[in-house]
Amino acid sequence: MKKRIIKATPILIISLIIIFLSSIVGVLIPISVSALVEEVRLINFLSPIVLTIILFILQAIMVAVGHTMMARDGDYQIKHMRNSFMNRLLHAPKAFFDLNSPSELANRIINDTNHIQQFITQSLPTFISSIVTVVGTLIALLFLDWQLTSILLISLPLVAIPLIPLTKLSSRYSIRQQNSLSRLSSLILEYLQNMSLIKSSVAEEFAYKEVQGYTEDLRHISSKNTTLYAVVQPIGLLLIFGSIALIFSYGGLRVNQGTLSVGTLISFLIYLFQLINPLGSFSGFFAQKGKMEGAIQKLSKIQDIEVENLDEGKLFNYGEINFIDVSFGYPKINTNSEELIVNMKSIYSDELNLMPILEGVSMTFKEGEKTAIVGPSGGGKSTILNLLMQFYPIKNGKIISKENEIDSFKLSDWRDNISIVSQDISILSGTIRENLVFGLDYSPSENQIQYAIRFAHLEETIAKLHDGLETVVGEAGSRLSGGQKQRIHIARAVLRDTPILLLDEATSNLDADAEYQINQSLQRLMGSKTTIVVAHRLSTIMDADNIYFIDNKKVTGSGTHSELLKTHASYARFVKEQLLSNE
């Protein structure tokens, strides 16, 4: 069952009732004012003056209380909504983020939720009090004078009818404006995050033109909307004042004839003016409702995301890991659509839409041994590690550890027992220390941290920084070199100290000297761990217990270095190239 995005909480309902009642009080005010003018005693001991004052105060208090409660509930719901959507995204599978744009997702959580909040806290209460006011006023008017009211009732639809199509149009424009704004914000975010690419490609002008295109698009739709609004408002007012003038003249005539009292005419007019705002707010309400529905539609897609179950499954039981006849492909999907793609399992098993990457791959990673994977770039080596991390669902075959398919283990346990150091050297924007301990399930002692730092040969780097470990590294680690980021990842792997270690060209961002140093450390780190290393350097591969050669989606050979050298031509060629490049 899908959870409702907006919840009718008790507070929300109570505040709506208070706002409802306050509007009823509002409808009563003109009656007591008319009594005031005609100096009738409504109830024996209550003079009209006192009654009018009481009603005004009562209405003010109710409006204040109702709206405050409402706004608080809206704030609370929006907070809850943002938390739960973010929580859902955090638990979406890795594959989901290959297919859906992060800025589009951010937009949904930030802007779309805002539209809902505005609807709850502003449009909805205004609408309710408008309805009450309009209905209540009409009833009161009928009692006051049915003839005047009949004129009003005939002229009201005449006022409303021309506005209906305009209101619909405005609601359509609002949604387009919303989409255009979200496209613009995605583009700006993307450019700001890729400034070095823009600079090095001298693409400032190109990027600027692109942004101009988007801002122009936004201006265009926004102008249309403003013009429409500018036209609707005066037309609406004109029509309303027109009908008021009509009623005024007729009312004046009746007063002269003596068939209508001045007091009644005055309260009639007060009622009429009381109608203007509510009638005007209806068009705003439908525009806002359109936005809110658009937002809900987008947000309910987030609720459809299949999340990973981190907490259920067998206890981690680690041993030899086997790939048995594994086939896998990445989906052929163009991903820049505004629609979210949510159903990973069905996408990754849809044969026709998959780009085959691995076909019938069988491999064994023995417990406590070091297995190397080599082969031409793009052959699927990193993909094998991704499958091991359970980042993507496989199409066919099995991955097994100790007789269990790995997806039967508790996922958080499984990943907690694997460390990966790869070419992907993502860094968070906090301090170096925060990056080192991110996600650790224990808090390491100062000694442990220092040990990890020495291990990754980070001590010199950190000594040079103005605040040492507490130095803020900039967004995405923009103030660190690639090599430094990679060392932070290595230090983190040391702190995690897991029985399974995956190294995917873990030293690719280091120069030859640094690579030599780090390799010595990595050798030690591997120790008795089950290690899988994807490597391009001969030195890292030669001493592996077993080597797999991956080429064109398949394992084309396996064995130790000396075995492969003799039996596998491609491997021999790879070794020769490595030796040449090392000279």
Ligand SMILES: Nc1ncnc2c1ncn2[C@@H]1O[C@H](COP(=O)(O)OP(=O)(O)O)[C@@H](O)[C@H]1O
């Ligand atoms: N997330 C992804 N989505 C779609 N295609 C991918 C993704 N990651 C890698 N690929 C493609 O899969 C193939 C294998 O990639 P990869 O496993 O990274 O190769 P290797 O590590 O051997 O260089 C490449 O052709 C690459 O373009």
Ligand SMILES: [Mg+2]
């Ligand atoms: Mg790779």
